[in-house]
Amino acid sequence: MESILKAIDLNTFYDRSHILFNVTLEVAPGETVCLMGRNGVGKTTTFRSLMGLTPPKTGTVVFKGKDCSGWASYRMARMGLGFVPEDRRILGPFTVRENLELGRIPGRSGRWDIDAVFKQFPLLADMPERMGGTLSGGEQQMLTIARALMGNPDVLMLDEPSEGLSPVIVGELKRLIQDLKAADTTILLSEQNLKFALAVSDRVVVLDKGHVVYGGSVAQFQKEEKIHKKYLAV
Numbered sequence: 001m002e003s004i005l006k007a008i009d010l011n012t013f014y015d016r017s018h019i020l021f022n023v024t025l026e027v028a029p030g031e032t033v034c035l036m037g038r039n040g041v042g043k044t045t046t047f048r049s050l051m052g053l054t055p056p057k058t059g060t061v062v063f064k065g066k067d068c069s070g071w072a073s074y075r076m077a078r079m080g081l082g083f084v085p086e087d088r089r090i091l092g093p094f095t096v097r098e099n100l101e102l103g104r105i106p107g108r109s110g111r112w113d114i115d116a117v118f119k120q121f122p123l124l125a126d127m128p129e130r131m132g133g134t135l136s137g138g139e140q141q142m143l144t145i146a147r148a149l150m151g152n153p154d155v156l157m158l159d160e161p162s163e164g165l166s167p168v169i170v171g172e173l174k175r176l177i178q179d180l181k182a183a184d185t186t187i188l189l190s191e192q193n194l195k196f197a198l199a200v201s202d203r204v205v206v207l208d209k210g211h212v213v214y215g216g217s218v219a220q221f222q223k224e225e226k227i228h229k230k231y232l233a234v
């Protein structure tokens, strides 16, 4: 199937430090692809490169058949690329409902509106007027994902969604991603939690020091113990 999102030979720098080296990956419609690798290998930089937050110096980003290289992040968002960054960025002095409303993107509509989000996230539906800043880490993670869905993205990017969450919340997150997959949502996520990644993904791409060092289906990757040992924190 034709990919909905493609990164071709991305080379990204922070000032003069070269971080991504010819990173190439693609995501097909409806697929869940997981970017794996230890701390500092370039997972977040890959998301930032795709989103236009840290534009690659060279390489091509193709989204929905269009060459979007060099586009600013607001244009990528309007085109339908959703991004939940690692640091979550809930607006503390705003309520849950207001945080969700802020996820709307002009010109984008679809199955996700405030009612649909509250149906998917009963936890948030129970506290629409709570201040964002008073939520637990797990509640904030759910709220940032819900907020990204409010923009009805065609591809949802989640940067290390399970990081720092309790096992109970990680279980809820797993069910959420499985629900989204069942509804044909296209997801690109990053993870260091191997079990979580194996449970939610269709395909895995492994990064090491800014290079793609492995790509394969979850069924194949599951058996690659040498690769787990070499490139993951297991």
Ligand SMILES: Nc1ncnc2c1ncn2[C@@H]1O[C@H](COP(=O)(O)OP(=O)(O)O)[C@@H](O)[C@H]1O
Pocket (backbone or CB within 6 Å): 014, 017, 019, 037, 038, 039, 040, 041, 042, 043, 044, 045, 046
């Ligand atoms: N804003 C920045 N300025 C300079 N270097 C950075 C910046 N952000 C990340 N880096 C460096 O880029 C490399 C990749 O980081 P990152 O993409 O955050 O990795 P990961 O998400 O896999 O942990 C690391 O060596 C990190 O120290």
Ligand SMILES: [Mg+2]
Pocket (backbone or CB within 6 Å): 043, 044, 045, 086, 159, 160
């Ligand atoms: Mg990161």
